Amino acid sequence: MExxxxxxxxxxxxRPRRSPARLVRAxxxxxxxxxxxxxxxxxxxxxxxxxxxxxxxxxxAIGLTLLTGQAGQLSLAHAFFLLVGATxxxxxxxxxxxxxxxxxxxxxxxxxxxxxLISALVGLAFAPVAGRLRGIYLGxxxxxxxxxxxxxxxxxxxxxxxxxxxxxxxxFELFGFPFSNGGPEIEVLGVPIRQAERIWYLFLxxxxxxxxxxxxxxxxxxxxxxxxxxxxxxxxTAMGVGVARAKAGAFAVSSAFAGLAGVMTVLWFxxxxxxxxxxxxxxxxxxxxxxxxxxxxxxxSVPGAVVGALIVNGLxxxxxxxxxxxxxxxxxxxxxxxxxxxxxxxxxxxxVVVVLxxxxxxxxxxxxxxxxxxxxxxxxxxxETS
Amino acid sequence: xxxxxxxxxxxxxxxxxxxxxxxSTKAGSSGASGSDSAGVKSGVGVTDAEITLxxxxxxxxxxxxxxxxxxxxxxxxxxDFNAEGGVCGRKVKLETVDHGYKADTAKTLYPQIEPKVLGxxxxxxxxxxxxxxxxxLSDKVVVTPxxxxxxxxxxxxxMIVGTTYxxxxxxxxxxxxxxxxxxxxxxxxxxxxxxEYGKNGLRGxxxxxxxxxxxxxxxxxxxxxxxxxxxxxxxxxxxxxAILLTTSPTQTGSVAxxxxxxGLNVPLMGNNPVFDPALLSxxxxxxxxxxxxxxxxxxxxxxxxxxxxxxxxxKAAYKExxxxxxxxxxxxxxxxxSVLKKACENKxxxxxxxxxxxxxxxxxxxxxxIADLDFSKPGAPPTRKVYVAQIDPAAEGGLKYVKxxxxxxxxxxxxxPHQK
Numbered sequence: 001m002e003x004x005x006x007x008x009x010x011x012x013x014x015r016p017r018r019s020p021a022r023l024v025r026a027x028x029x030x031x032x033x034x035x036x037x038x039x040x041x042x043x044x045x046x047x048x049x050x051x052x053x054x055x056x057x058x059x060x061a062i063g064l065t066l067l068t069g070q071a072g073q074l075s076l077a078h079a080f081f082l083l084v085g086a087t088x089x090x091x092x093x094x095x096x097x098x099x100x101x102x103x104x105x106x107x108x109x110x111x112x113x114x115x116x117l118i119s120a121l122v123g124l125a126f127a128p129v130a131g132r133l134r135g136i137y138l139g140x141x142x143x144x145x146x147x148x149x150x151x152x153x154x155x156x157x158x159x160x161x162x163x164x165x166x167x168x169x170x171x172f173e174l175f176g177f178p179f180s181n182g183g184p185e186i187e188v189l190g191v192p193i194r195q196a197e198r199i200w201y202l203f204l205x206x207x208x209x210x211x212x213x214x215x216x217x218x219x220x221x222x223x224x225x226x227x228x229x230x231x232x233x234x235x236x237t238a239m240g241v242g243v244a245r246a247k248a249g250a251f252a253v254s255s256a257f258a259g260l261a262g263v264m265t266v267l268w269f270x271x272x273x274x275x276x277x278x279x280x281x282x283x284x285x286x287x288x289x290x291x292x293x294x295x296x297x298x299x300x301s302v303p304g305a306v307v308g309a310l311i312v313n314g315l316x317x318x319x320x321x322x323x324x325x326x327x328x329x330x331x332x333x334x335x336x337x338x339x340x341x342x343x344x345x346x347x348x349x350x351x352v353v354v355v356l357x358x359x360x361x362x363x364x365x366x367x368x369x370x371x372x373x374x375x376x377x378x379x380x381x382x383x384e385t386s
Numbered sequence: 387x388x389x390x391x392x393x394x395x396x397x398x399x400x401x402x403x404x405x406x407x408x409x410s411t412k413a414g415s416s417g418a419s420g421s422d423s424a425g426v427k428s429g430v431g432v433t434d435a436e437i438t439l440x441x442x443x444x445x446x447x448x449x450x451x452x453x454x455x456x457x458x459x460x461x462x463x464x465x466d467f468n469a470e471g472g473v474c475g476r477k478v479k480l481e482t483v484d485h486g487y488k489a490d491t492a493k494t495l496y497p498q499i500e501p502k503v504l505g506x507x508x509x510x511x512x513x514x515x516x517x518x519x520x521x522x523l524s525d526k527v528v529v530t531p532x533x534x535x536x537x538x539x540x541x542x543x544x545m546i547v548g549t550t551y552x553x554x555x556x557x558x559x560x561x562x563x564x565x566x567x568x569x570x571x572x573x574x575x576x577x578x579x580x581x582e583y584g585k586n587g588l589r590g591x592x593x594x595x596x597x598x599x600x601x602x603x604x605x606x607x608x609x610x611x612x613x614x615x616x617x618x619x620x621x622x623x624x625x626x627x628a629i630l631l632t633t634s635p636t637q638t639g640s641v642a643x644x645x646x647x648x649g650l651n652v653p654l655m656g657n658n659p660v661f662d663p664a665l666l667s668x669x670x671x672x673x674x675x676x677x678x679x680x681x682x683x684x685x686x687x688x689x690x691x692x693x694x695x696x697x698x699x700x701k702a703a704y705k706e707x708x709x710x711x712x713x714x715x716x717x718x719x720x721x722x723x724s725v726l727k728k729a730c731e732n733k734x735x736x737x738x739x740x741x742x743x744x745x746x747x748x749x750x751x752x753x754x755x756i757a758d759l760d761f762s763k764p765g766a767p768p769t770r771k772v773y774v775a776q777i778d779p780a781a782e783g784g785l786k787y788v789k790x791x792x793x794x795x796x797x798x799x800x801x802x803p804h805q806k
Contacts, residue, residue: 046498053490154580154606164585165537166516181524196497269493270520273513280513281489317494320483340446340486 036204040197041189048196049268050317055203056264057309059210061293062302063257066214068291069300070223071250072230073130076287077142080149081255083274083282084122085262086169088115090272091159093170101167102158108172112263119259120252127248146284153274153282166273169266172202179267203264207306210257214302217253226250289313292347296354298361307362311350316343426474429736431504437472437735438479439464439722440503442495443510447487452711453510456532457482458704459715460507462696467723474730480507489517496521505740507722508532508715512582528725528740530718534658534682535586539765540804545725545744547718548756549682550767551583551632551657553797555590557772558655558680559630560794563598567653568627573601575621577614577641578632580606587632587657593800602630612636618644631656638677639670646673653678661777663709663784674777678788682772683714683756685785692753717755724750757791765804770797 040048060078067073093111094103106114126145133141153160161167172179179198186193217223225246228236233243265281266272275283289312297308319339354361421427431438441460444453460480468477483499485492492514500521506529509515515531519541522529528543536550549557562568576591578584588604595602603624605617614637621629629645629652631638638660645651658681665674684693686700686708696716700708729735729743748762757771771793778786 044497046494046496049494049497053494162585163581164535165582168520269489269517271516273516316488316491320485320491320495321498340484340488340491 033208037201040193040200041191045196046321048200050314050321052196052199052203052264052268053317054310054314055207056261056268057290057293057313058207058306059264060258060261060290061297061305061309062210062214063254063261064290065294065297065300065302065305066217066226066257067250067254068294069298069305070218070230071226071247071254072134073247073250074135074139075130075142075251075254076139076284076291077126077145078254078258078290079282079284079286080145081119081123081258082262082265082286083149083153084255085115085119085259086266086272086282087153087160087262087274088118088259089263090161090167090169090266094167095170100158101161103170108170109174111170112172112260115263116256116259119262120256123255123258124248124252126255127244127251130251131244131247143284143287146282146287149282150275160274161272163274166271168270169272172199172267174202199267202267206260206264210260211302211306214257218300218302222249292351294361296350296361298363298366301361301363303366304361304363307366312347315346316340319343424474424733426730426733427736427739429504429738431502432476432735435476436479437476437726438481438503440499440506441480441482441508442485442492442499442506442514443482443508444487445484447485447511449487449510451709452532453487454706455709455711456508456510456715456718457711458700458706459696459712459717460719461715462699462703462712463716463719463723466699467719473723473726474735476735478726485511485514487511487514489513493517500525500527503527504735504737505722506530507718516582526737526741528737528744530722532714533582535582536589536767536802536804537582537586539767539802542745542764543741545721545761546768547683547714547721547752547759548658549769549772550802551586552590552593552802553767553770553800554657554680554682554772555587555630555632556594556797556800557770557792557794558657558678558774559591559594559598559600560796561678561680561774561789561792562628562653562655568600570598571600572627573603573625574628574630575603575605575624575626576630576632577605577607577617577637579609579634579637581609583657583659584632587630589803590800591630594796597796607633607637609634612640614640615644615647617641618648618650622648622650626652628653628655630654631660633660635660635662635665639665639668639674642673642677643670645676651676655680657681658683658710661785666777666779666784671779677777679775679777679785680772681775682769683710683717684754684773685710685775686712687781687785688713689787690754692755696755713755717752720752720755721747721750721759754791763805765806766802770794770800 039051060082064075064078067075089111091102092104092106092114093108094101094105096103096105129141130138154163177183179195179202181195225236225241228239228241229243229246237243273281275281293308293312294305296311297304297306316339319342323339358364441457443457444450464478464480472478481499481502483495485495496518505527509518509529510532512533512535515533515538522543523541526543528545530545530547531538534546534548534550536552538544538546568574576588578588591602594600603621603626607614618641629641631641631654633656638656642654645654654676655678658679661677661679665671684690686697693713696713697708700712725740725743725747728747729739732739732743734742744761745764746762748760750759750761757769759768761768771791773787773791774789775785776788777784
């Protein structure tokens with residue numbers, strides 16, 4: 001985000017259609033996709049579970065990096081929109097015949113889309129506030145949403161199931177194919193494709209869609225208007241960008257991403273349980289974790305947000321799993337180092353290091369690394385801000 | 387051209403990915419199952435020499451003291467159990483993991499530890515138990531949650547060791563009435579933490595109130611509230627005759643202090659987790675004389691032979707300060723011992739065998755660390771007996787019994803939420 005694209009750089013029509021660099025890049029993407037698709041055949045359920053958790057983080061962080069990095073609006077409400085998405089999915093897809101809770105019995109695929117839409121609408125409803133405040137004031141105002149979410153999660157028992165027992169979400173199904181251990185028995189290369197593997201592919205597709213949409217938004221007209229508003233509202237207005245509209249749009253889009261992450265969260269946990277305290281699954285600490293992801297990754301960078309999510313959501317999980325496999329850290333005793341403790345230190349240190357030495361985050365480091373491979377002198381291209 | 391290395395890398399990666407996917411190591415994995423020479427069937431977590439039981443605890447999060455205490459109690463039991471010869475010629479081994487009271491970490495750790503264990507002697511934390519509910523159901527693995535909510539009993543694989551919060555409340559209220567501290571038609575306040583713990587306690591007081599026409603003033607708090615003075619002021623205005631607590635120890639201290647300072651001086655009655663010996667060194671210590679505790683498990687320093695034995699062994703083996711988790715962890719182990727012996731008699735040490743043995747266990751004894759437990763009625767609390775204790779700064783652990791194990795008639799008639 002340290003570069004500004006307000007200066008018109010001319011249309012990219014001169015870009016060659018099939019430059020070799022593009023081919024290389026496409027090949028790398030395909031290789032990554034194949035690798036990710038092959039992983040479930042290779043790694044254990046516990047690691048798949050950890051990988052899925054990173055993907056949840058990635059989808060949410062992409063949404064926040066659009067809002068905070070591209071449109072310049074600080075938001076601490078991300079966890080609230082996660083809760084909205086999770087609740088919406090559970091209610092929309094829930095069975096209609098339960099006496100304790102409300103369910104609409106929709107097809108889970110539709111319910112997922114409905115949940116994303118509802119999250120976007122709730123985000124839009126916050127737009128009047130978001131449009132009037134900026135910086136830390138917006139951050140604090142958005143924080144209130146987390147506490148509202150906590151309150152509603154507790155009091156609207158018939159939707160959320162209440163804090164006492166929570167509520168089990170409907171199994172995700174697509175055209176009658178369940179993403180659970182049920183349904184047809186599938187084996188690929190001798191590996192049974194069961195719940196963990198199926199959910200992996202589902203999340204992979206959802207993350208890929210989120211990624212592509214976000215990159216598209218950043219590179220397109222929408223992204224330019226967001227950055228224009230971020231950098232100078234007066235200048236943006238002069239250039240014909242509707243400031244209120246751009247801000248509201250950014251908030252709605254970001255909320256939609258958070259809502260999708262919420263649906264993924266509830267599918268990952270197999271339970272919707274509104275928080276008992278403000279530090280749980282949909283609490284303030286989750287909002288802060290998302291902020292940490294986008295800061296570590298580099299504000300405004302979509303791939304950076306994904307990498308940030310790998311670190312923040314993945315590190316505690318990976319360390320605990322490694323320590324289980326390798327027998328690191330002592331077996332008993334209270335005062336010793338444990339994976340959870342170590343990962344919170346690393347995660348804290350990562351933020352400090354990024355802020356001190358590379359405010360552009362991992363995205364800036366990545367840009368420098370890829371720059372080494374390029375023969376011609378660098379010019380500011382559109383990719384820089386994405 | 388500098389792009390060639392990149393292209394090569396990409397091609398190699400692609401090829402490698404394809405190659406790797408062609409020879410997966412995951413294929414064909416299965417649990418070792420079969421029968422040994424004595425005809426005992428075994429499955430996941432059981433070898434010819436060992437039975438592995440899982441412990442998912444909190445060593446780093448908010449409940450690390452309790453988690454450590456329970457884990458050490460579990461370990462003391464395993465040591466004793468193995469010294470007595472184990473079961474079916476096998477020794478018990480514990481596999482411990484730390485989830486830091488985080489449901490997401492627990493959810494990831496579970497698939498790693500699950501294929502190694504026969505069952506879980508400890509599953510700490512209500513968010514963790516909630517998140518793992520579906521896994522427990524689909525893996526048919528018996529677990530002992532360190533939570534006493536009767537809402538958990540809709541899961542047939544959940545083994546609650548002790549009385550549930552709702553039953554504790556009913557027994558406690560009937561004690562207060564028996565002592566003449568409350569009467570039919572009185573107003574009482576109930577302060578509870580919104581969540582699995584508090585809601586379950588409230589369920590009990592509401593049930594008792596219906597039977598005895600009490601007027602319960604419900605006050606919901608969050609677990610992080612610390613100063614409840616204004617709530618006590620409000621309850622004083624309502625003219626309550628007693629205050630019921632399903633709260634954290636800090637909140638108990640605040641309520642007790644306000645109860646004295648405001649001159650309300652009504653009896654306070656709380657579930658087992660509302661007291662912590664640390665309260666005795668807090669400013670509220672002098673105000674705790676009105677507090678009655680209801681619990682099914684004994685405190686660390688209880689005047690019971692088995693509790694004394696466990697305490698002595700604990701002091702010999704560990705150096706951390708003791709808490710109520712130690713006798714509880716030991717008692718859970720003892721119940722598992724009974725279930726394992728039952729399963730051994732049935733010649734079935736598979737997970738199904740354990741689940742079946744659990745429902746056949748109708749009087750698991752823990753030598754009075756906890757009342758005898760009956761797991762043969764699905765959905766019902768395994769016991770409805772409690773002790774009533776009062777604070778006594780002179781006693782080790784700060785508690786003295788005012789009423790030994792008993793069960794109120796109202797508790798007997800009470801229908802738990804998932805009782806069949």
